[in-house]
Amino acid sequence: MPNEELNSRYDVVVVGGGAAGLNGALMLARSRRSVVVIDAGQPRNAPADGVHGLLARDGMPPAELLERGRAEVRSYGGAVVSGRVSTVDRVSAGFTVGLADGRTVTARRLLVTTGVVDELPELPGLRERWGRDVIHCPYCHGWEVRDQAIGVLATSPMVGHQALLFRQLSDDVTVFAHTVDLTSEDRERLAARGVRIVDGEVAGLHIDDDRITGVVLTDGTLVPRTVLTVQSRAVARADFLTGLGLTTIEHPMGMGAYVVADATGKTAVPGVYLAGNISDLGAQVGAAAAAGALAGARLNADLVEEETTAAVADLVRA
Structure with missing residues (x-):
């Protein structure tokens, strides 16, 4: 400029x-x-x-x-x-x-x-991948990640709404409850749409060849994912x-x-x-x-x- x-x-x-x-x-x-x-x-x-x-x-x-x-x-x-x-x-x-x-x-x-x-959760890898394979908006990035293995990191009570919007774009969506206590209504609605819920706190991302390959929980569990959505x-x-x-x-x-x-x-x-x-x-x-x-x-x-x-x-x- x-x-x-x-x-x-x-x-x-x-x-x-x-x-x-x-x-x-x-x-x-x-x-x-x-x-x-x-x-x-x-x-x-x-x-x-x-x-x-x-x-x-x-x-x-x-x-x-x-x-x-x-x-x-x-x-x-x-x-x-x-x-x-x-x-x-x-x-x-x-x-x-x-x-x-x-x-x-x-x-x-x-x-x-x-x-x-945009303030993001303090998790290793999120800021570095932001706008690439860590995204937040189904209308800004959704088409580009359609049909992929999408993870949705719960950061607020709006996670159910966010997950259902991404469910429109892929039939392989997993919600990571992380530190959010999902309501019984959210769990019922997500289950009805075939959205998997993983309880337990997230530790960070697994990166291989400069791309996300999974989400790692604090107990060491690795859940394969290629995209993670985060509500900043x-x-x-x-x-x-x-x-x-x-x-x-x-x-x-x-x-x-x-x-x-x-x-x-x-x-x-x-x-x-x-x-x-x-x-x-x-x-x-x-x-x-x-x-x-x-x-x-x-x-x-x-x-x-x-x-x-x-x-x-x-x-x-x-």
């Missing part, structure tokens, strides 16, 4: 350069707004081979999708720069955004699309927003921690909008991009209203 020079002031600063941020910036740039996307270069889906479930772009490598998005934003006069936002402060003109490298920029409005970090805990990247009074809350279904915004991305802090996984932990790329587009449009409308009100006041004074 080219490291473009920052101007001192923009209509909108977009923090985060994934699908949500770039689509929001695209809408704003096409509305002739001065906009910059500040991106730390750590997309959540970087380990994945391709983006799936996105119409007309299914299977495209994530890096290619983002590069195309950056080029489109720039083609309309928007800027995309490398950097990590560390602070945001309210000032009379809007917001001052501070970067970790010492640079600062002023914005009339903010669109925050920094996404989430998604935690919004939002520490830099605490000075504005925006903090994360726990998701009611145990998915992780997110920041609250309304359907248009508007937060409780005037002038600050969110889009993508920071406010919707389950959003895939297409949904995140759509949320970014909507937030971008609402930001432009918000600025138009402010400018029109000021113009009317000037006319009255004249």
Whole structure:
């Protein structure tokens, strides 16, 4: 990514350069707004081979999708720069955004699309295999692992739901109860669909020739598997927003921690909008991009209203 020079002031600063941020910036740039996307270069889906479930772009490598998005934003006069936002402060003109490298920029409005970090159980091999043969989403990766020997690691009460979704893709699915106490209803439903349940704590993965060949229990038992699914805990990247009074809350279904915004991305802090996984932990790329587009449009409308009100006041004074 080219490291473009920052101007001192923009209509909108977009923090985060994934699908949500770039689509929001695209809408704003096409509305002739001065906009910059500040991106730390750590997309959540970087380990994945391709983006799936996105119409007309299914299977495209994530890096290619983002590069195309950056080029489109720039083609309309928007800027995309490398950097990590560390602070945001309210000032009379809007917001001052501070970067970790010492640079600062002023914005009339903010669109925050920094996404989430996936927290995984502390088991050997999970992080290293993440996005390869350790996966989490049946819609993102399911087709690619169809008909394989799939293991589902229980990390939350949602494991039954997750296992049944993967059962749609393979008739060889095993749930590892691990440290979760499965309910009798879960056990009955899984058994009805032919899903095997293995009780006992998991110790780690068995790797052979750079691929998963099994799941190892703490008693030494090896259960052959070629894929392991894990429901990660998604935690919004939002520490830099605490000075504005925006903090994360726990998701009611145990998915992780997110920041609250309304359907248009508007937060409780005037002038600050969110889009993508920071406010919707389950959003895939297409949904995140759509949320970014909507937030971008609402930001432009918000600025138009402010400018029109000021113009009317000037006319009255004249």
